[in-house]
Amino acid sequence: MEDNIFDKVHEVDLKKTMETSYIDYAMSVIASRALPDVRDGLKPVQRRILYSMIELNNGPDKPHRKCARIVGDTMGKYHPHGDSSIYGALVNMAQEWSTRYPLVDGHGNFGSVDGDGAAAMRYTEARLSKISMELTADINKDTVDFIPNFDETEKEPVVLPARFPNLLVNGTSGIAVGMATNIPPHNLAEVINAVVKIIDDQIEENEETTIEDILKIIKGPDFPTGGMILGTRGIEEAYRTGRGKVRVRAVTDIETMPNGKSRIIVSELPYMVNKARLIEKIAELVRDKKIDGITDLSDQSNREGMRVCIELRRDANANVILNQLYKHTQLQDTFGVIMLSLINNEPRVMNLLDMLNYYLEHQEEVVTRRTKYELNKAEERAHILEGLLIALDNIDEVIRIIRGSDNVQAAKAELMERFGLSDVQSQAIVDMRLRALTGLEREKLENEYKELMEKIGELKAILADRKLLLGVIKEEIIIIRDKYGDERRTSIGFDEFDISMEDLIPRQDVVITMTKLGYIKRMSNDTFKAQHRGGKGIKGMQTLEEDYVEELFMTNTHHYIMFFTNTGRVYRLKAYEIPEASRTSRGTAIINLLQLMPEEKITAVIPIEEYKEGEYLFMSTKKGLVKKTPITDYANVRKTGLAAITLREEDELIEVKYTNNERDIILITKYGQCIRFNERDVRSTGRTSMGVRGMNLADRDEVIGMQLDSQGTHLLIVSEKGMGKRTGMDEFTSQNRGGKGVKCYKITEKTGNVVGVKAVDLDDEIMIINTGGIIIRMKCDNISSLGRVTSGVKLINLPDGETVASIAKVRKGDDEDEEEDTEEVQAENTSEE
Numbered sequence: 001m002e003d004n005i006f007d008k009v010h011e012v013d014l015k016k017t018m019e020t021s022y023i024d025y026a027m028s029v030i031a032s033r034a035l036p037d038v039r040d041g042l043k044p045v046q047r048r049i050l051y052s053m054i055e056l057n058n059g060p061d062k063p064h065r066k067c068a069r070i071v072g073d074t075m076g077k078y079h080p081h082g083d084s085s086i087y088g089a090l091v092n093m094a095q096e097w098s099t100r101y102p103l104v105d106g107h108g109n110f111g112s113v114d115g116d117g118a119a120a121m122r123y124t125e126a127r128l129s130k131i132s133m134e135l136t137a138d139i140n141k142d143t144v145d146f147i148p149n150f151d152e153t154e155k156e157p158v159v160l161p162a163r164f165p166n167l168l169v170n171g172t173s174g175i176a177v178g179m180a181t182n183i184p185p186h187n188l189a190e191v192i193n194a195v196v197k198i199i200d201d202q203i204e205e206n207e208e209t210t211i212e213d214i215l216k217i218i219k220g221p222d223f224p225t226g227g228m229i230l231g232t233r234g235i236e237e238a239y240r241t242g243r244g245k246v247r248v249r250a251v252t253d254i255e256t257m258p259n260g261k262s263r264i265i266v267s268e269l270p271y272m273v274n275k276a277r278l279i280e281k282i283a284e285l286v287r288d289k290k291i292d293g294i295t296d297l298s299d300q301s302n303r304e305g306m307r308v309c310i311e312l313r314r315d316a317n318a319n320v321i322l323n324q325l326y327k328h329t330q331l332q333d334t335f336g337v338i339m340l341s342l343i344n345n346e347p348r349v350m351n352l353l354d355m356l357n358y359y360l361e362h363q364e365e366v367v368t369r370r371t372k373y374e375l376n377k378a379e380e381r382a383h384i385l386e387g388l389l390i391a392l393d394n395i396d397e398v399i400r401i402i403r404g405s406d407n408v409q410a411a412k413a414e415l416m417e418r419f420g421l422s423d424v425q426s427q428a429i430v431d432m433r434l435r436a437l438t439g440l441e442r443e444k445l446e447n448e449y450k451e452l453m454e455k456i457g458e459l460k461a462i463l464a465d466r467k468l469l470l471g472v473i474k475e476e477i478i479i480i481r482d483k484y485g486d487e488r489r490t491s492i493g494f495d496e497f498d499i500s501m502e503d504l505i506p507r508q509d510v511v512i513t514m515t516k517l518g519y520i521k522r523m524s525n526d527t528f529k530a531q532h533r534g535g536k537g538i539k540g541m542q543t544l545e546e547d548y549v550e551e552l553f554m555t556n557t558h559h560y561i562m563f564f565t566n567t568g569r570v571y572r573l574k575a576y577e578i579p580e581a582s583r584t585s586r587g588t589a590i591i592n593l594l595q596l597m598p599e600e601k602i603t604a605v606i607p608i609e610e611y612k613e614g615e616y617l618f619m620s621t622k623k624g625l626v627k628k629t630p631i632t633d634y635a636n637v638r639k640t641g642l643a644a645i646t647l648r649e650e651d652e653l654i655e656v657k658y659t660n661n662e663r664d665i666i667l668i669t670k671y672g673q674c675i676r677f678n679e680r681d682v683r684s685t686g687r688t689s690m691g692v693r694g695m696n697l698a699d700r701d702e703v704i705g706m707q708l709d710s711q712g713t714h715l716l717i718v719s720e721k722g723m724g725k726r727t728g729m730d731e732f733t734s735q736n737r738g739g740k741g742v743k744c745y746k747i748t749e750k751t752g753n754v755v756g757v758k759a760v761d762l763d764d765e766i767m768i769i770n771t772g773g774i775i776i777r778m779k780c781d782n783i784s785s786l787g788r789v790t791s792g793v794k795l796i797n798l799p800d801g802e803t804v805a806s807i808a809k810v811r812k813g814d815d816e817d818e819e820e821d822t823e824e825v826q827a828e829n830t831s832e833e
Contacts, residue, residue: 034174035181038341038355039362040135040160041167043174045089048078050103051157053128054136064107064125071121077154083121091118094126098272100170100185100224101484103132113225113269113306114276131484134163141373143366161366164480165191165359167341168352171221179347181340184221184246184271189485192477193217194356197636199474203467204643204688211240211353213636218352221335223490226251226268230332231495238337239352247495250331254318257311261295262318264325266308270333275299279308281329291324293317363473368463371472375459378452380424385449387425388432392442394419402430505576507558512578514551514590514602516805521587522578525554552767552775552808555607562634563594564604564619566652570644571596572637575607595640604656611635618659618679619644620667620694620706623651626737627691628682631658646690655706664709664734667694668717668744670753671701675741676709676732693738704754711759712809716766716780717745718795720752720803724768725792726760726783746791756807767808768796 036043042050052074058065071086079086092098094106097113108124111117118124128136138161146155171185194217198209220235229235230247238244251268269275279299285291293316300307310325312318326332340349343358350358391398401418405411412426421429435441462468514520555561557576564570571594579588590602606617611632619627627645634642645653657665659679668674675695682692695703707715709729718724725745732744745754758766762781769775776796784793796804 034176035179035347036167036172036174036183036341037159038167038343038350038358040162041165041170041172041341042135042160043089043172045074045079045081045086046093046103047160048156049074049086049090049093050128050132050136050160051139052077053104053126054139058127059133060105060128060130062127064105064127067121067124067126070126078149078156080150087118087121090126091124097225100222101131101188102129103135103170105129113274115274131164134480134484135160135166137161137163138366138370141370143369143373159362161370162359162362163476164188164484165195165356167359168355172341176347179340180338182336182338183341184335184337185223186218186220187222187486187488189481190218190222190488191356192481192485195360195477196474198356198360199470203470203474207640209353210638211351213638214353214356215239216636219488220492221246221271221337221490222488223248223271225271225273226489226491227270228268228491228493230493232492233495234337235492238339242337242339242349242351242354244337246335246337248333248335248490249326249493251491252322252331254322261314262312262316264310264312264318264322266310266331267306269306270330271335273330273333275301275306275308278330282310282325285328290328291321293321360473363477364466364469367469367472367476371459371462371469375456375463378456378459382449382452382456383422384425384428385445385452387419387421387428388436388445389442389449390419390421390425391415391429391432392436392445398429505557507556509554510557510575510580511552511554512561512575512605512607513587514605515587518590518601519587520578520590520593521581521585522557522575523581523583551602551605551806552769553605553607556609560608562606562608562637562656563590563602564606564644564653564656565596565600565641566603566654567597567600568643568645568647568653569597569600569641570634570637571639571641597641603652603654606656606658608658614660616659616661616679616684617644618657618663618665618682618706619653619691620655620665620703621645621647621651621691622654622702623648624667624693624695624697624703625651625691626665626667626682626694627689628659628661628679628684629687629689630684633687643688646688648690654703657706657708659708665694666707666709666715666732666759667703667741668705668707668715668754668757669695669697669701669741670704670755671698672717672743672745672747672754673698673701673741674715674732674744675737675739676734677737678734681737696738696740698740705757707757707759709759712761712764714760714762714780714785715744716758716760716783716807716809717754717792718756718768718804718807719745719747719791720755721750722768722770722794722796722798722804723751723792724783724795725786725790726780727786727788727790729759731788743789746789748791751791752803755804758807758809760809764809769805769807770796770798770802771805772799772802774802 033044040047049070053070056065056070056073058070067087067090070090071083074086075081075083090104091110094102094104094110096102104126105128106124106126109119110124139157143161145158147158149156167183168186168191169188171183173182174180194214197213197217201207201209215236220229220232227248228251230249234244234246238246248270250266250270253265253267255263255265257263269278279297283297286294293313294310295313296311298309300309312321338349339351339355340347398415401414402411405414408430411430412423415421415426415429416423462472509525511523511525512520513523555575559575561573561575561578562570563572573593578593581587590596613632615631616628617631617634634644647653661679663679664676665679666674666676685691713729714726715729715732716724716726727744732742735741747753760766760780764780765777766780767775767777778795783795786792798804
């Protein structure tokens with residue numbers, strides 16, 4: 001009896017079936033088709049193409065292969081979908097105007113920026129590019145998981161090892177179901193530098209990198225077609241939130257032709273803009289009279305680059321027409337950033353820092369698994385070598401056992417029993433060739449075993465210490481940066497809608513003062529007037545009891561002010577961020593501006609205009625240690641501060657100078673000793689290093705100041721009881737670093753200890769500040785020039801119970817009227833005087 005077909009029909013709820021089926025379809029598109037993985041930045045089809053090419057041995061050092069073969073292998077083994085979609089993905093990875101760092105090296109017609117399609121796959125050829133090999137490096141060392149393919153006949157990787165952040169470097173776009181992604185490409189060097197910054201923070205300070213730190217390194221998208229991004233507001237919004245709009249404008253130039261007419265030359269287009277369609281659009285606007293003044297339009301592009309020429313009428317205003325083109329055509333376009341990718345097969349919108357952190361987590365797993373794999377292989381080989389060396393030590397007996405055995409298994413069994421060998425070791429011994437018995441071969445085995453044991457120790461150390469693991473990642477990724485990094489193609493331009501509050505603050509010279517108890521203020525630079533030596537001075541500010549002015553210098557409102565503390569940390573503000581106040585006001589407590597730690601106080605303040613290569617910060621501590629570090633190491637100071645130097649117990653950072661590696665350093669102690677040496681005697685070290693011995697101090701003596709020879713022709717020294725002198729700089733001869741130095745000031749009961757020292761010129765002036773807040777200003781050429789071992793003359797009359805707190809240097813102004821006109825305060829902590 002035949003089966004009734006209706007017996008196999010099941011009734012189902014159509015609504016629920018449609019919902020379930022659509023959700024399954026949507027998730028398949030999201031997880032398996034349209035969106036990239038955050039770890040390697042590839043969609044499944046791209047990953048499968050690259051892995052197929054690896055299996056075909058189609059590397060950059062091999063001949064190109066037909067794209068039809070690559071597409072066929074990918075489709076038949078891993079990606080059971082249409083061949084056109086696979087070929088489209090392959091072509092996209094080979095196009096230099098579509099992919100910032102092409103992953104496929106194409107040979108043949110792969111289309112053009114005009115929108116021309118690639119030739120059929122039977123004509124074109126391809127192979128992996130050099131940089132794509134970094135995505136698949138170490139894939140055979142158990143670095144990633146493999147899963148069965150669609151018919152369970154092959155294995156394919158879930159993700160590639162990806163030794164550089166491909167998701168950000170090459171970007172991607174895709175439309176899934178109910179969501180889409182559109183991640184712009186970036187400059188490889190900038191992205192890797194950001195990863196290195198995160199690694200350095202975790203290695204050196206175990207601190208978390210902020211998005212502000214990353215924004216200083218990654219300037220913005222870097223499109224393969226160049227162009228100019230307008231402003232940074234859209235970039236920052238996208239990087240902070242994962243969504244934003246970036247306006248991109250073509251690179252144009254206005255030229256004057258020999259006949260006197262003007263023409264607009266377009267040399268770079270916004271990303272993904274079709275040049276042919278753009279030209280058609282411009283022609284359409286001219287034809288419809290929406291833009292008037294264009295007389296000719298031609299595409300003069302060639303192998304040397306893009307060149308679209310737009311000729312104008314003689315009376316036409318080129319800038320007006322250019323602005324009309326920006327408004328009505330894709331000469332100015334908007335790139336909508338949606339930084340969405342898959343994390344554990346779940347779609348998520350992330351900010352820039354999240355993407356970098358997920359990439360770093362992936363690299364930690366990859367390097368850990370690779371290290372374990374290499375460790376296992378090394379231990380297996382070392383185990384075999386141990387057996388071979390035992391056999392060579394007992395070679396006569398081993399030969400006797402092998403010759404006396406009936407078969408290989410019997411020989412192995414007796415060797416295992418006699419020498420305590422494993423099955424693997426005994427097998428290696430019976431497989432050993434006679435040439436291994438020579439002395440040279442034995443030496444090779446011993447050297448190999450020694451090298452293996454060293455390698456095993458290194459691999460175990462990496463697995464046991466996360467900082468060493470991060471160091472390996474940093475070293476490898478820097479190699480990639482140096483090998484493949486290039487200059488930015490996309491510039492960042494000005495946007496009239498992107499004006500910050502800082503842009504509205506005028507650039508002007510200001511005086512910054514800070515008191516011993518930490519009150520700081522900003523004043524105009526014409527606050528103080530010059531007086532004669534021995535005068536009473538003017539009231540500088542109202543201070544709390546036992547407080548006095550400790551720092552006074554001049555800078556610009558837009559310069560950075562770096563604050564170094566006694567605990568060896570550094571903080572930073574822009575000068576305009578310091579509240580402005582009158583001469584007599586107390587100012588603002590520095591703890592309201594900086595996130596200082598308990599018991600932390602400011603000991604050195606340096607104004608910095610910009611962070612330049614080849615310039616350094618030179619530091620001195622109370623115990624006589626000195627350190628020299630590139631200024632660029634301090635370019636990214638976070639709000640919570642940054643470690644500037646590592647200090648020993650009971651030591652403090654007392655002075656920091658901005659130098660160019662060509663100066664002599666002069667250290668002065670409170671007991672009147674000083675030493676002069678060249679800063680080249682101090683090797684440049686990292687930001688968190690401790691430094692080296694600069695001066696050998698007497699018992700209970702300590703360094704109170706550090707000066708540079710370039711800061712003046714004389715050394716001005718002031719004692720706590722108001723005595724002082726200036727001595728010619730040439731009386732202090734250079735010595736070797738680390739000595740006891742020479743006497744530079746004669747200490748007596750009348751003078752007290754040395755409290756201040758400045759390198760000055762004769763046309764400089766100084767300010768002497770006492771503990772009562774009184775400031776007196778005098779010319780340096782009015783101060784006696786005396787020998788090195790003298791005490792000087794009276795510089796300031798001090799009220800009972802008060803002493804000199806500090807001194808500051810000022811430079812004489814152009815106006816000679818010292819009673820009516822004010823003088824300009826010179827920034828003390830600068831590299832060039």
